[in-house]
Amino acid sequence: MADVARLAGVSHQTVSRVVNGHPNVREETVLRVRRAIDELGYHRNPTARALVTRRTNVLGVIAFDTTLFGPAQTLAGIERAAREEGYFLSMVTLDDVSPDGVVAAADYLVQQSVEGCVAIAPQRSLVEALAAVRGPRPLVAVEGGEGSGLPVVCVDQVQGSYDAVRHLLALGHSTVHHIEGAPLWLESEARVVGWRRALTEAGAPIPEPLQGDWSPRSGYELGRRLVARRAAGERVTAVFVGNDQMAIGLLRALYEAGLRVPGDVSVVGFDDVPEAEFLTPSLTTVFQDFAQVGKESLALLLGEIDAQRNGSAASSRAGRRVVPARLRIRGSSGPPPP
Numbered sequence: 001m002a003d004v005a006r007l008a009g010v011s012h013q014t015v016s017r018v019v020n021g022h023p024n025v026r027e028e029t030v031l032r033v034r035r036a037i038d039e040l041g042y043h044r045n046p047t048a049r050a051l052v053t054r055r056t057n058v059l060g061v062i063a064f065d066t067t068l069f070g071p072a073q074t075l076a077g078i079e080r081a082a083r084e085e086g087y088f089l090s091m092v093t094l095d096d097v098s099p100d101g102v103v104a105a106a107d108y109l110v111q112q113s114v115e116g117c118v119a120i121a122p123q124r125s126l127v128e129a130l131a132a133v134r135g136p137r138p139l140v141a142v143e144g145g146e147g148s149g150l151p152v153v154c155v156d157q158v159q160g161s162y163d164a165v166r167h168l169l170a171l172g173h174s175t176v177h178h179i180e181g182a183p184l185w186l187e188s189e190a191r192v193v194g195w196r197r198a199l200t201e202a203g204a205p206i207p208e209p210l211q212g213d214w215s216p217r218s219g220y221e222l223g224r225r226l227v228a229r230r231a232a233g234e235r236v237t238a239v240f241v242g243n244d245q246m247a248i249g250l251l252r253a254l255y256e257a258g259l260r261v262p263g264d265v266s267v268v269g270f271d272d273v274p275e276a277e278f279l280t281p282s283l284t285t286v287f288q289d290f291a292q293v294g295k296e297s298l299a300l301l302l303g304e305i306d307a308q309r310n311g312s313a314a315s316s317r318a319g320r321r322v323v324p325a326r327l328r329i330r331g332s333s334g335p336p337p338p
Contacts, residue, residue, distance in 0.1 A: 001042075008036040059301065060109030060117035060137070061091040062102070064126055068214055069245065069273055070187065070288070074120050074142055077294025085298060090114055094126070102129035110137055116305045118142060118297050124184050138304030142297050145186045151304060151319040153297045157187050160286040160325030161194030164240050164268045167284070167327055169202050173238040173266065173336045178209040179222050179250065181242035185214075191242050191270060212246045219249025226250075227257040230265075237265055237336040244269035244276050244285055251279065251332075262334035272328055281331030289323055296321045 001019075005012040010029060017025050018033040036042075059082055066072045075091075082089055090112045092105040109117055116138040121127045127144045144152040168176045178195045181188030192209060199206045210225065212218035219241060230236040241247035247269030251261060259265050261281055269276065272287035300321055 004036045004042050008032045056113045057087050058114050059087050060114035061089050062105050062119040064094045071120050073290040077290040081294035081298040097126045099129040106133050116301045122185050140301045151300050153321045155288045155323045156325050157190035158194040161191040162198045163327045164286055165195050165198035168238040171335045175204045176238045176240050177207045179212050179241045179246055180209045182213045214243055216245045216249035219246030220253050223250035223253025239267050241269050244271045244273040261332050266333040284330045284333040287326045287328050292323045
């Protein structure tokens with residue numbers, strides 16, 4: 001700052017006012033200081049600034065399996081929301097969701113001087129491990145379920161799957177089969193709840209769900225099992241699938257069996273991946289607003305940080321924000337065959 005002041009011919013206090021956007025500086029002086037800054041290649045020292053302000057503008061993220069569409073898009077939504085608010089992210093991706101692995105991740109982020117953490121927590125074991133962490137930084141869980149005691153932001157998975165099944169029943173299907181996601185994933189469990197609730201309310205038979213693992217391969221293999229059950233006389237006319245990737249695998253299995261979609265079997269997915277509307281037929285699916293999840297997660301975390309900084313006891317420790325899911329009806333769903 002002294003070098004900039006010397007080159008611009010002003011005091012270092014004037015340089016400080018320019019850098020911090022103080023209004024009471026003449027425009028001519030501002031331009032002169034900025035030219036000196038550019039000429040010298042001056043940059044703020046974030047470490048020194050953090051020592052003075054006790055703020056780093058860095059948030060931590062703990063994530064698991066970001067190769068999947070949902071966690072990856074959740075992470076992207078958090079990153080965009082953080083950037084809009086002037087924050088940067090420091091991230092740890094977990095392979096080990098044991099309590100020791102989660103504690104190590106949280107400790108690492110604290111060492112990076114993060115102001116708070118967001119954990120993308122789609123698995124029950126990860127939520128339980130996070131709930132046991134009692135670190136010095138606020139923590140918000142995304143898709144963290146209920147009852148953990150953590151502040152949580154989630155998509156309304158139950159309502160989304162309920163709406164998908166009600167849509168198929170309204171088209172005239174007598175029941176809806178289900179290919180569910182990976183075991184012990186909270187989204188998978190919630191989508192089963194919504195599927196079962198819609199069938200129960202309608203008084204429809206509840207077939208045994210088939211267990212997938214989120215991959216197109218599992219959707220394909222389970223689709224072949226449904227085709228075999230249909231060939232054996234079971235009436236399989238509608239399938240609600242736990243995510244779009246498995247739905248794509250199911251569509252392949254139905255095509256190979258010579259079954260028309262939706263003429264013979266209707267298919268509804270979940271997530272609304274970018275490819276969904278360009279499939280043949282286009283895929284009816286449930287849209288998750290990951291951008292809104294990111295905004296809600298950041299808003300909740302910043303509220304926790306402010307509460308801690310101000311010494312407020314009224315922290316939203318058990319707060320829960322729910323983002324609606326929306327059914328997008330396309331070409332893969334229609335009335336059942338006669």
